[in-house]
Amino acid sequence: MGVLTNVFLVFVLFCVCMCVSQQADVYRLQPKYPAADNDEEGSKASFVSRDTNRIGRRLQAHQTAIFSLKGNVVPYGLYYVTMLVGNPSKPYFLDVDSGSELTWIQCDAPCISCAKGPHPLYKLKKGSLVPSKDPLCAAVQAGSGHYHNHKEASQRCDYDVAYADHGYSEGFLVRDSVRALLTNKTVLTANSVFGCGYNQRESLPVSDARTDGILGLGSGMASLPSQWAKQGLIKNVIGHCIFGAGRDGGYMFFGDDLVSTSAMTWVPMLGRPSIKHYYVGAAQMNFGNKPLDKDGDGKKLGGIIFDSGSTYTYFTNQAYGAFLSVVKENLSGKQLEQDSSDSFLSLCWRRKEGFRSVAEAAAYFKPLTLKFRSTKTKQMEIFPEGYLVVNKKGNVCLGILNGTAIGIVDTNVLGDISFQGQLVVYDNEKNQIGWARSDCQEISKL
Incomplete structure (x- = not known):
């Protein structure tokens, strides 16, 4: 037994020596988010912030944006939602249309022909123009069957869209933030492309209008739900529920949480x-x-x-x-x-x-x-x-x-x-x- 004990001790000393001699090759684990010296609370806060962001990114695609529908068949003849656009955000009433793809808002570009809507005209932001080379520009222009651009083609994507009821809107594409309330009571902010409409014909009445533009919900890539889905914010699912029994309004949603x-x-x-x-x-x-x-x-x-x-x-x-x-x-x-x-x-x-x-x-x-x-x-x-x-x-x-x-x-x-x-x-x-x-x-x- 004594001999065996001595052999074991020699083996242990050999291993220790080997570890010491190769110390430079040992990999040390370091914290991914190091805190300041002795800042235990700061470290905890950074971990919570990191986990919140990571989990939020994973769960956000499963959220649903919810909107209240206003309007009726008679006498309004339309249903609309309030969209919050820009930073700081401003409200705009948009006519809900699943039969078209492009969302547009009456815009001071300046405006050639605009109705007097419920809100002031949308104001352009510096650097918000969508260039003609943007894929969404090609999608919008293909949908209208018209390919035309401003003389400085790289700076602006023009559009014109006609509707079955002989309505018409002309303008160009812009990019701005749009906010929406989610079913979990948080707010989604989405970078969105839509139309700055400066010339309308019958799409909105020449006199006072109930809405500021159109919310296009068609299946093309330029619709807001398609854009938001591509960004991983929602599922590309749209729903609306219109009250019956003579009641006005209802609700609309983007996402799949409310679908049974x-x-x-x-x-x-x-x-x-x-x-x-x-x-x-x-x-x-x-x-x-x-x-x-x-x-x-x-x-x-x-x-x-x-x-x-x-x-x-x-x-x-x-x-x-x-x-x-x-x-x-x-x-x-x-x-x-x-x-x-x-x-x-x-x-x-x-x-x-x-x-x-x-x-x-x-x-x-x-x-x-x-x-x-x-x-x-x-x-x-x-x-x-x-x-x-x-x-x-x-x-x-x-x-x-x-x-x-x-x-x-x-x-x-x-x-x-x-x-x-x-x-x-x-x-x-x-x-x-x-x-x-x-x-x-x-x-x-x-």
Whole structure:
């Protein structure tokens, strides 16, 4: 045992000597964020700050920006949100439009033709111009079909955008910060590109306007949700929920926190990436149990686009004619008299005692059901409240119009009137659109 003990001691001394002789090769761990001498509290604070930033970056992409919707179908004819722009931030009311990509604000560039909006014109910041070589410039100009630039092409990206209702905006792109409230009660600040609109025609009334511009929510890379998603701030998911039952407003969100996948009906977006609109293809349309297309598949009636920028719903000429036919057949013998005195909604009906609300009139009509060909089994039910309007005379009018009047030929457009009482979600991450009946009370819980 003594010999073994001596051998062990010699081995230990050998190891110690080797460690000492190679001391220069020993790696010493150093703190990544060294604190000042004896500053234990400062060190703790730096660790907390570091962890907060790292965790915040990981979690931020899973946050959702929430906005309160204001407006109605009648008499406003639009829904808008308040966007906070610049530093210090200033509020602007923007008309929500899922049918277009570009966001723009009336701008003092100076302004050639601007309506008197609810807020002062946006003021340019030094160094805020987006150059023509920026990828977002190419995306915006490709969307409008116009490629043109200021004579000093490297300094400015010009745009012009036209809308189906003959509205028009001309301007150039700028970059500024936009702030939004998140569902976790913190504030998101996003570096964003949008339009400085200095020449508007019919996009906003020439007289006083309810909004300062347009919030384009189309699927293209220039929309604010697409920009924010690319920066890793949110998921590229957009949703809106418009109150029904004659109530104004609702809520809108960017992100996926408020989406209950299992509770919704989903259909695929079609035609990507060439089609920038939220297009879901054709659907078999039934009024009650009567199909609008006698062949039963709906293909002849045209495809369908979801567009929150349209106040009313517009059908192709064939779909509108078939819809009108079954509606009139349904009203036969119900003691309602057709009335064409409304200057815009020309197809109305009156009864002796009049109608005080859409809910009163709904009993005379039937739900409109859309059975989508892309899935065969998925359908969207639009109740009479989703296509009827009661005017000032107490007459009930159709809020589904013939699209040929505004140049719509081959496509049916679902507008705000048909989204009332519905949560509608545009999931650009999974290329699908979903909906579910809702009282839209979620915003009151946040």
